[in-house]
Amino acid sequence: FAYIAYECDLFEEGSLANLTASIIGNVFGFKAVKALRLEDMRIPFAYLKTFQGPATGVIVERERLDKFGRPLLGATVKPKLGLSGKNYGRVVYEGLRGGLDFLKDDENINSQPFMRWKERFLYCMEGVNRSAAATGEVKGSYLNVTASTIEQMYERAEYAEDIGSVIVMIDLVIGYT
Template sequence: MLKERFSVIYSISGSRGEASKKAKDICIEQTVEFPEELITDSLIRNHIFGRVESLHKKDKNTCTARINYNVEVSGFELVQFLNLIFGNISIKPGIRLESLELSPSLLKIFKGPRFGRSGLRRLLGIKKRPLLCTAVKPLGLDSKRLAGLAYQFAIGGIDIIKDDHGITNQRFSPFEERVRLCAKAVQKANEKTGKNCIYAASINSPADEIIERARLAKGYGAGGLLISPGLVGFDTMRRIADDDTINLPILCHPGLLGTYVISKKNGISHYALFGQIARMAGADAMIFPNYGGRFSFTKEECLSIAKGAAVRMGKIKPIFPCPGGGMSLNRVEEMLRLYGREVIFLIGGGLFTHGTNLIENLSS
C-alpha cells in the first residue's frame, strides 16, 4: 500500500474547539465511517483514517482545516475520489470544501482536459486574444433555424458556437438533425471566412446514449461538445475527455451544480468545483455566470474560478474560464482587466448585432 497522501482544505463553521472536533469527525466519516475507538487494526488507524494536518481560525465563526487522505482510499477512480473528499460530509451542515492539493500519483492518474488552453487555441488558430463563444437559442426553434443562427454567428466572427444547454433531443429539434445541420452551417461559414469556428453540440443525454451521441456529433463535423456534469456525472465527462476516438474539446456547463456553491458555509467553493474538479474531470472550458449579470456570483467568486482553472496541478492543463451573461460591449475593458486574455467570453446573441467590431476590439 502506498503511503502517499493528498490534502483537502475545508472551511468549518464554529469556534476553534467545535471546528477541531468536526475536523476529526471528517477524518472518520469520510473513510472508515465507524466508531473510531472500535478500530484496533493499526494499518487502518495509521493509513486509512484521514488526518488533520492543520487547523486555524479564518474569521470569527469559521476555521480552515487541512485534512489529508491516503491516495489508496480513492481507488484512483474519480467517482470514489469525489466520494472520499465530500460524499458523506455533504450531508453535514457547516463544512465547505475549499480547495484540493493533489499528490503525484493522482496527478498522474487524472489526465484532465485533452486540449486545455493551448490545445483549444491551436484548434481555433487564435494565438493571443480572448475567445468568443455564443449559443444558438432559444429552445423551441427548429433545427433549420438554429443552423441559420449558427451560420450567421460563424460569419460574424464568433469562435465557438454551442447549443443552448437546454437544447438536447426534443422532437422540435432532434439531436441528430440539429447537430448535422448546425455543424454543416458552421463548416460552410468557415469555408467563406477561412476561420476555424467550432460548433459544440450539447450531448447531455441518457447514460446509455451519451457516448454514441458524442461519436455522432463528431461524425457530423461538430468541433466540440457541451456537457453538464451535474446532470450526467463528472466521471461521464472524464470518460469522454479520455476517449481517443472522440477527441473533441469539452465546454463544461454548471447546470444543477449551482446549489454546491451558493452557500458560504456548505458545499464546494467556486474555485474547487468549477476550477479544479471540472478540470480534473476533463473540461477544456468552464462556463459560469459572470458577476453583474442575472445571477449572483461576485467578482471575487468569478475570479476564483479563473484561478482554479489555471493553478498549477502537475501536468493537468490549465483550462479556460468562460464567463457568460451580463456581457456587453462597454464591459469588455473591465472584463479584460479582470480575466486577462486567457478567457472565453460567452456572449448573448444580441451582441452579435455589433458585427465584428467586438472581435477587432479584442484583437487590438
C-alpha cells in the same frame, strides 16, 4: 470559517466521482450546518497526478481553430430550450459570423421532441460551415453528444464526425470516470 481536511488515502485514485461524492455528498450533507458555502478547495498535487486529464487541451483547440496569440472567444447558445433545429442553427451561424470562434450546446440540450439531436447537429454544422465561408476563418461548435446510453453517445459522436465536426462535448454529470 471552517477547514475540513481529508487524507488522500480516503479517495480512489483518478476518480472524480469519488472526490465529488465525498465533498458534495458528505460535507454538504451535514445536517447540523444550516448554511454552507465552498470557497476554496485544495487538492494535493500527488492526488491530482492520478487523474488522466483530457485527451487534448487548449493547444489542440487552438490548432483546430487556427487561433493563436489571443483569447478564444466562445459562448453557449441561448435560449437553451425551445428552438427548432433550424432556428438553433441560425443562432450558431449568427454568433460565429458575428465574431465568436466557437459556440457550444447547453448541457440541457440533448434530443428533445422539439429538436432531435441529428437535426440539431446538421443545422449547427451548416451554420459552422456558412460562417467559416463568410469570414474566411475556422469556426467550431461543441455538439452535445450526451445520451442515456454509451452506445447512443458513440453513435452521436461518430455522426458528428461524419458531418464534419472536430469537437463534441459530454455533460460533466454523465459519470465522470
